[in-house]
Amino acid sequence: MSEDIYDEYPSLTLAKESTEQNIEPLKLGQRIKDIRSKLGITLEEASQRTGLARSTLSKIENEQISPTFQAMQKLAVGLQIDMPQLFEPPRKKAATGRRDITLSGQGKPHPTPTYEHELLATQLSNKKMMPFKSRIHAREFEAYSDWVRHDGEEFLLILSGSVRFFSEFYEPVELHEGDSVYYDANMGHMLVSTSEEDALILWVTAK
Missing domain, CATH: 2.60.120.10 (Jelly Rolls)
Incomplete structure (x- = not known):
């Protein structure tokens, strides 16, 4: 299929992009923030669990600083997760293409x-x-x-x-x-x- 058809039908461009870019770059700070959010704990509570300063955690989550290996160990222990979980890249959920049309009066x-x-x-x-x-x-x-x-x-x-x-x-x-x-x-x-x-x-x- 030529590239021109993507210009004519933008929806095909979106479909093409979703298949070619189904894995996002790893954002470690965002990953840590997501894990904390799923646990339902605040930055203050995470600080108490990990022994890392609240300000340090905030900077890590906002990608302002990169955590040291020692900080990563504290995060894994404090959040009760395995170290590899911090490096799991987020995946975009692939479209399933599910669709069902019900015409008027035909339900x-x-x-x-x-x-x-x-x-x-x-x-x-x-x-x-x-x-x-x-x-x-x-x-x-x-x-x-x-x-x-x-x-x-x-x-x-x-x-x-x-x-x-x-x-x-x-x-x-x-x-x-x-x-x-x-x-x-x-x-x-x-x-x-x-x-x-x-x-x-x-x-x-x-x-």
Whole structure:
């Protein structure tokens, strides 16, 4: 493939760069900072664990100075990691090329007494998000036998109509077309339509 085609199609250039540059140069300071962040400790706590001055650690993390071998040993012991872990280069996550198109009205139907769901992107497995459209048939709080709750976080966007959004720890709120709400799905929640026609919403559940 000639180089000219990359000028014509920038997305191909990005794809080419991602395959040719999938390993970044080692930045030791950033690597140490990442390890400290994953451990959930502050610079002060890292200083106490390693015996290195807080100012020294800060300069190392910001690539202002290079750590001595002795400092590296203290870092490995204090952070409870093996020395080679400090030198592992960060890798860019390669694109998997996953894609799933759902044409209008062609989602997988999943009716319930209160909602009529249309599941989207059903060909992909092990998704981190589960998107679906729902038509809300319920018209009153009593239509539910109990709160709806499940693992993860959830986002909903009103596509048409209006709903009353009930949640376990908040007062009910009226939502209209274009309104949205993001919430912890472990918290009890439920929806009822308040518009003349059953409201249509987009729901996205994240694990």
